[in-house]
Amino acid sequence: MSLSAVEWAILGLSLKVGIVAVLLCLPVAFALAWLLARRRFPGRMLLDALVHLPLVLPPVVTGWLLLILLGRNGAVGAALYDWFGITLVFRWTGAAVAAAVMALPLMVRAIRLSIEAVDRRLEGAARSLGAGRWDAFVSVTLPLCRPGVIAALVLGFARSIGEFGATITFASNIPGETQTLPLAIYAALQSPGGDAMVTRLSILSILVSLAALLASEWIARRGRHARV
Amino acid sequence: MLEFDAWKRLGDVTVGGRFTAGSGVTALFGPSGAGKTSILNMVAGLLKPDRGRIVADGSLLFGPGVDLPPEARGIGYVFQDALLFPHLGVEANLRYGERRSRGRPPLIGFDATVALLGLEALLTRWPATLSGGEAKRVAIGRALLTAPRILLMDEPLASLDAPRRAEIIAAILRIRDEVRLPILHVSHDRDEVDRLADAVIAIDGRAAAG
Amino acid sequence: MIRHILLLLALIVTGCASEPPRAPVVLAAASLQDALTEAAREWTAQGHQPPTLSFAASSALAKQVESGAPADLFVSADEAWMDTLAAKGLIDPASRAAFLSNRLVLIAPAASKTALTIGPGFPIAAALGDGRLALADPAAVPAGKYARAALEHFQVWDAVKDKVAAAENVRAALALVERGEAPLGVVYATDAKASTKVRIVAIFPADSHPPITYPVARLKGSTAAEAEAFRAWLVSDAAPVFKRYGFGTLPPR
Numbered sequence: 001m002s003l004s005a006v007e008w009a010i011l012g013l014s015l016k017v018g019i020v021a022v023l024l025c026l027p028v029a030f031a032l033a034w035l036l037a038r039r040r041f042p043g044r045m046l047l048d049a050l051v052h053l054p055l056v057l058p059p060v061v062t063g064w065l066l067l068i069l070l071g072r073n074g075a076v077g078a079a080l081y082d083w084f085g086i087t088l089v090f091r092w093t094g095a096a097v098a099a100a101v102m103a104l105p106l107m108v109r110a111i112r113l114s115i116e117a118v119d120r121r122l123e124g125a126a127r128s129l130g131a132g133r134w135d136a137f138v139s140v141t142l143p144l145c146r147p148g149v150i151a152a153l154v155l156g157f158a159r160s161i162g163e164f165g166a167t168i169t170f171a172s173n174i175p176g177e178t179q180t181l182p183l184a185i186y187a188a189l190q191s192p193g194g195d196a197m198v199t200r201l202s203i204l205s206i207l208v209s210l211a212a213l214l215a216s217e218w219i220a221r222r223g224r225h226a227r228v
Numbered sequence: 229m230l231e232f233d234a235w236k237r238l239g240d241v242t243v244g245g246r247f248t249a250g251s252g253v254t255a256l257f258g259p260s261g262a263g264k265t266s267i268l269n270m271v272a273g274l275l276k277p278d279r280g281r282i283v284a285d286g287s288l289l290f291g292p293g294v295d296l297p298p299e300a301r302g303i304g305y306v307f308q309d310a311l312l313f314p315h316l317g318v319e320a321n322l323r324y325g326e327r328r329s330r331g332r333p334p335l336i337g338f339d340a341t342v343a344l345l346g347l348e349a350l351l352t353r354w355p356a357t358l359s360g361g362e363a364k365r366v367a368i369g370r371a372l373l374t375a376p377r378i379l380l381m382d383e384p385l386a387s388l389d390a391p392r393r394a395e396i397i398a399a400i401l402r403i404r405d406e407v408r409l410p411i412l413h414v415s416h417d418r419d420e421v422d423r424l425a426d427a428v429i430a431i432d433g434r435a436a437a438g
Numbered sequence: 439m440i441r442h443i444l445l446l447l448a449l450i451v452t453g454c455a456s457e458p459p460r461a462p463v464v465l466a467a468a469s470l471q472d473a474l475t476e477a478a479r480e481w482t483a484q485g486h487q488p489p490t491l492s493f494a495a496s497s498a499l500a501k502q503v504e505s506g507a508p509a510d511l512f513v514s515a516d517e518a519w520m521d522t523l524a525a526k527g528l529i530d531p532a533s534r535a536a537f538l539s540n541r542l543v544l545i546a547p548a549a550s551k552t553a554l555t556i557g558p559g560f561p562i563a564a565a566l567g568d569g570r571l572a573l574a575d576p577a578a579v580p581a582g583k584y585a586r587a588a589l590e591h592f593q594v595w596d597a598v599k600d601k602v603a604a605a606e607n608v609r610a611a612l613a614l615v616e617r618g619e620a621p622l623g624v625v626y627a628t629d630a631k632a633s634t635k636v637r638i639v640a641i642f643p644a645d646s647h648p649p650i651t652y653p654v655a656r657l658k659g660s661t662a663a664e665a666e667a668f669r670a671w672l673v674s675d676a677a678p679v680f681k682r683y684g685f686g687t688l689p690p691r
Contacts, residue, residue: 067617
């Protein structure tokens, strides 16, 4: 199976959007997971629900919400444009934002589970050995969260490169900018004579997802062998 | 030298005590649930008392307007469950505190600690593969290497069989005699206390004589 | 318990079998959405079964017909897609008739003050700034193809072709301009008329692009009884409805 230049470009764009989305999402997901796992505060349940919203809302609705918030005339989008000249609609950055929002709940869940699995007394032990709060977090809690973070990255990446509804609603289907693999397949499906392209792009999607899953298995396995 | 006079309300009970602990092994003796571990946690800074004073070697650890964080107290703590870091090997666990001793002069070097506690064969192992007794010894070594002013030990002989108990008792006595580190040791076992302690403080959930 | 489930299943199956005769399924170009919906309402009010209408880009609909979608009538926004289906033997050639016409306009969001006069080399790229020109996909969708032809006619296509926001159909292009995401767009006159959130900046002269005509035809796989009657009504007596929405009507053959 050989790909045309256009198809390589679509794959490249999908990977770029997926990786950026996950990297963008990771610190936010970690912070939220930490808050939800370790802190009690008024409104905690509400925050938990909001974080999970993209998981249960129809993706188109999420895309539409992004549009009214971050679109050219949106509450935040207008400010982004006026102060920084940043537009997200029609741009790959917009596709990355849409993908990041859709991946967030999955990443928060995976990371939160691994934070909760860390024995809190280990942090106390670290403190008694002279580690400050941040030091204990970085030298003890964080490494023990590693399996959860890796799981989050893989899940998030898979979700990101598969994202369709929110992307097409928010960022639109612009070849070269926002036309990731799913959007390209959709466009090809709508074009008479596009079936061959649909087949090639679908095979690509399957290969990319498989590669991500295998990579995560391998990384997790390496971590396990080091301990025993 | 530790001066302890602090109390905390935990649910229905109030835990705490009022005593001084000098050099040698001081045992906090009492039934389970009397609050002995809570007292250790208050000394270490892992549990905040409602009121009182804790002074170690003349430094105020806890008092009116003062509550030093655990990392600043210089208190070594050997936990009942050892609590070794599972993601680090034995040697890395031992060295964890060494790097964080904040300028306190080391009491005993790394190799001497390893020799004292018989840890040579364990250095390349991982915590998950250690037996209870081995893990305890590594935990003791780890705490020693932070150059603490006092060593806290929570039921160090619990759930060990006779040969292991003998090993740990020997280690504790060597620490008392060779390293000359004051030890505050919690136990509910009368025999253990008789064997090890130079002074005994009875804790039964109310103010104790010391 | 099992008996009740079997009874329920039997009811469902027989229920499916004894459906009333199917109403016509019509696949129509997106720009016909408002007008055709109202026409269908009038048809129904006359005592007929309500037709099922499906609106999308003509290219997407042609693809569905090719793939064997069970529909009765196809209304395209250009002759080319109808030709494609005719070449594949998917329509009844005797039923084919062009019955509507349209104009192409340049639009901007209602609050915009952009003023442009259409002429050779007109400064549309400059007027776009760093924004994009909203069009239906110029590669396949009729509205986009007409727009490209018109822009090529005035020699400005090369200047704007990299600034195009290609939408799935002409209504989606309209929505982009309505929302202010695109400062300019090219859509049909009927679309601009249907929306209160856009204003017409200029009208493309009719000779700058191939004539915009809408052919209708009955599909080979059509089974609905009233399909032909509905088609015949659309090309003759439905004219006033389409005129109200701004379409031009062509006399029936």
